[in-house]
Amino acid sequence: MEPILSTLPQRRSRWRLNTGMLGAVLLLGIALPCLLSLPWSLKLYDAQDYTLINTAPGSTFWMGSDGLGRSLGWRCLLGGAISLGIGISAAIISVGIGVTWGTVAGYAGGRIDALMMRIVDVLFGLPYILLVVLLDLALSPFVEHVAKWMMPDTWAVQLSQLLTLLIAIGGVSWLTLARVIRGQVLSLREQPFIEAARACGVGRVRTFWYHLLPNLVGPIVVYATLTIPNAILQESFLSFLGIGVQAPMPSWGNLASEGTEQLASIGLTGSFTRWWLLVWPCVLLGLTLMGLNFVGDALRDKLDPRSRKSHR
Amino acid sequence: MMQHDKPQPLLRVENLAVSFDGPAGRVRAVNGVNLSIYPGQTLGVVGESGCGKSVSALSTLQLVPTPPGRFESGSIWWNPTPGSPGSSPESSTKSSETSSETGSDPVSLSQPVDLLKYSEKQMQKIRGNDIAMIFQEPMTSLNPVYTVGEQILEAILLHQKVSRSQAVDIAVQALKDVGIADAASRLRVYPHQMSGGMRQRVMIAMALACQPKLLLADEPTTALDVTIQAQILELLRKLQAERGMSIMLITHDLGVVAENADVVAVMYAGRVVEYGSVHDVFENPLHPYTQGLFDSMPILGSSKHRLRTIEGNVPNPADLPSGCPFHPRCRSYAGDQRCTASDPPLHEITPDFREHWASCWHVDGHEQGKATRPDVDVVTQIHA
Numbered sequence: 022m023e024p025i026l027s028t029l030p031q032r033r034s035r036w037r038l039n040t041g042m043l044g045a046v047l048l049l050g051i052a053l054p055c056l057l058s059l060p061w062s063l064k065l066y067d068a069q070d071y072t073l074i075n076t077a078p079g080s081t082f083w084m085g086s087d088g089l090g091r092s093l094g095w096r097c098l099l100g101g102a103i104s105l106g107i108g109i110s111a112a113i114i115s116v117g118i119g120v121t122w123g124t125v126a127g128y129a130g131g132r133i134d135a136l137m138m139r140i141v142d143v144l145f146g147l148p149y150i151l152l153v154v155l156l157d158l159a160l161s162p163f164v165e166h167v168a169k170w171m172m173p174d175t176w177a178v179q180l181s182q183l184l185t186l187l188i189a190i191g192g193v194s195w196l197t198l199a200r201v202i203r204g205q206v207l208s209l210r211e212q213p214f215i216e217a218a219r220a221c222g223v224g225r226v227r228t229f230w231y232h233l234l235p236n237l238v239g240p241i242v243v244y245a246t247l248t249i250p251n252a253i254l255q256e257s258f259l260s261f262l263g264i265g266v267q268a269p270m271p272s273w274g275n276l277a278s279e280g281t282e283q284l285a286s287i288g289l290t291g292s293f294t295r296w297w298l299l300v301w302p303c304v305l306l307g308l309t310l311m312g313l314n315f316v317g318d319a320l321r322d323k324l325d326p327r328s329r330k331s332h333r
Numbered sequence: 334m335m336q337h338d339k340p341q342p343l344l345r346v347e348n349l350a351v352s353f354d355g356p357a358g359r360v361r362a363v364n365g366v367n368l369s370i371y372p373g374q375t376l377g378v379v380g381e382s383g384c385g386k387s388v389s390a391l392s393t394l395q396l397v398p399t400p401p402g403r404f405e406s407g408s409i410w411w412n413p414t415p416g417s418p419g420s421s422p423e424s425s426t427k428s429s430e431t432s433s434e435t436g437s438d439p440v441s442l443s444q445p446v447d448l449l450k451y452s453e454k455q456m457q458k459i460r461g462n463d464i465a466m467i468f469q470e471p472m473t474s475l476n477p478v479y480t481v482g483e484q485i486l487e488a489i490l491l492h493q494k495v496s497r498s499q500a501v502d503i504a505v506q507a508l509k510d511v512g513i514a515d516a517a518s519r520l521r522v523y524p525h526q527m528s529g530g531m532r533q534r535v536m537i538a539m540a541l542a543c544q545p546k547l548l549l550a551d552e553p554t555t556a557l558d559v560t561i562q563a564q565i566l567e568l569l570r571k572l573q574a575e576r577g578m579s580i581m582l583i584t585h586d587l588g589v590v591a592e593n594a595d596v597v598a599v600m601y602a603g604r605v606v607e608y609g610s611v612h613d614v615f616e617n618p619l620h621p622y623t624q625g626l627f628d629s630m631p632i633l634g635s636s637k638h639r640l641r642t643i644e645g646n647v648p649n650p651a652d653l654p655s656g657c658p659f660h661p662r663c664r665s666y667a668g669d670q671r672c673t674a675s676d677p678p679l680h681e682i683t684p685d686f687r688e689h690w691a692s693c694w695h696v697d698g699h700e701q702g703k704a705t706r707p708d709v710d711v712v713t714q715i716h717a
Contacts (some may be wrong), residue, residue: 022553174540212473213468213469213473214477216468217468217536219460220396220461220465221455221461221465221487221540222457222458222460222461222492223457223487231487236476236478238476
């Protein structure tokens with residue numbers, strides 16, 4: 022028995038070239054400081070020192086300071102927490118709606134499918150940003166009301182802004198996922214193994230949860246990891262337009278847009294480039310997006326047994 | 334063999350008609366099919382693609398998707414305890430367990446039940462437990478995201494009240510029974526890590542893990558190469574002999590039928606056109622379609638000559654020819670009125686006291702024959 026067993030294929034190490042691990046380290050290295058520093062960054066992000074305007078990174082401000090003498094380090098940390106929070110929550114909302122919508126449409130088929138997919142088509146036809154803005158405007162009084170009822174007013178206003186933003190982004194970005202998932206369900210439910218499961222006496226509900234859904238994990242994970250960076254980018258775009266995260270509150274998006282403005286004013290002031298205002302938020306955003314993509318790739322490989330190497 | 338002391342068949346399909354609603358209107362895929370399978374028997378169902386073989390088998394488990402499918406008429410009588418001498422003691426204790434589990438049908442001990450009237454819930458108890466099915470494509474019939482073991486365990490745990498570790502033992506035994514070496518470690522392997530023949534063995538192991546009384550094998554070897562095909566069929570024969578189960582073997586390979594079946598049903602355009610013991614049908618094919626099938630088979634060792642083909646194509650089921658659906662391709666058809674006017678019923682043709690049915694006006698003895706239920710209770714010992 023022993024020699025046979027030893028010749029059997031051993032399960033291969035999961036973290037091969039370790040891009041997945043690298044991504045995870047990157048993500049944790051950025052996300053953890055952002056989250057753990059929240060108690061301090063929430064107090065300090067707005068602290069101004071007019072004697073130290075636009076200082077370059079150095080001993081006083083290790084990431085430099087902005088035109089109002091605020092520490093860019095604290096602002097980047099809080100901005101990261103906000104951006105990541107919005108990105109992840111919006112992705113969760115979007116994946117939740119998209120997967121439910123797509124699987125129900127695909128599994129039900131017929132008229133229900135047609136109706137649900139026409140709704141998606143109509144939403145697709147509307148300009149994306151318009152939808153987000155409309156949703157944001159429609160939701161904000163309601164969310165603010167709820168938030169005020171639950172916490173002190175000063176917190177509530179700022180938090181409700183973030184909440185409406187992430188609901189608006191998540192509520193709009195599920196369309197592609199719903200289409201992809203529906204397509205997958207349509208092809209999966211005709212697969213012989215679904216019929217074979219039913220021929221074994223597996224009920225419809227169990228067939229759906231146990232046989233169909235796990236086969237969707239691949240596309241879901243890939244889309245989720247792509248939705249997070251997308252939501253972060255959406256957030257920064259909206260913040261840039263002035264609909265997103267509002268002025269004193271930082272996010273990587275509006276930090277970067279402030280940095281861009283400063284970069285444009287080099288010639289006028291004659292001073293040195295205030296590169297740090299643009300570089301730090303962009304580098305952090307870039308590394309995070311990269312980390313997310315690496316992790317998404319590794320997760321897909323891990324969750325899909327077909328991509329494990331076959332050994333006949 | 335007298336009519337009255339015949340044992341009851343395990344499964345009797347009566348006048349089954351299944352239709353599908355499609356863009357071209359309603360299509361009758363199966364049109365008045367009669368079949369019966371006795372305990373320990375192998376029924377070979379032969380016919381071209383689209384003649385209704387698979388739909389008949391899927392109907393038995395109510396696996397025909399409805400809609401678009403519709404059961405128009407007929408019944409499928411299932412009698413798990415036909416009381417034949419062939420049934421083993423274990424199988425009878427098991428069936429009493431099932432009937433007490435089902436609860437709702439205490440009559441199943443002696444009375445046949447109509448599977449088409451069963452609810453989805455009741456069918457779930459039958460599927461995989463009493464009647465199991467194996468499919469044509471071993472490549473895709475296993476769920477790619479689960480190990481082989483998990484899938485066999487699921488089948489066992491669904492139907493048997495055993496603990497997980499007992500189920501693992503049953504699964505290992507099931508894999509050993511289908512000739513998979515090193516079964517315990519094979520449980521941890523994913524389907525894509527196995528070859529086609531291995532996967533079909535796993536499918537058979539899964540189907541047989543619950544000791545079904547009837548196995549519906551829908552072209553189990555079509556996707557496999559010839560040597561593996563022979564192994565799988567040999568395995569099915571062996572397991573059938575050990576357990577006394579019945580097999581409905583759906584195929585379009587007459588060679589497979591000759592070697593494995595006891596009784597043959599030849600199907601064409603959704604109906605059974607010839608029915609009889611494998612010996613009778615192969616010795617003396619009556620229906621022109623069956624004769625055509627045999628003529629189109631190469632004979633090993635015979636001198637080189639062109640094989641005779643059956644002219645024409647399988648008719649579109651949405652637009653069947655009038656009368657006998659085979660008449661446009663039939664070599665016996667000579668413009669006679671009766672062939673185009675009416676569909677010949679399946680009559681018992683009894684020269685020499687044989688049990689042999691055919692549906693063709695041209696067959697000698699068809700007019701004198703009676704439209705009895707095709708029913709052949711032979712278990713040929715071709716296995717040994």
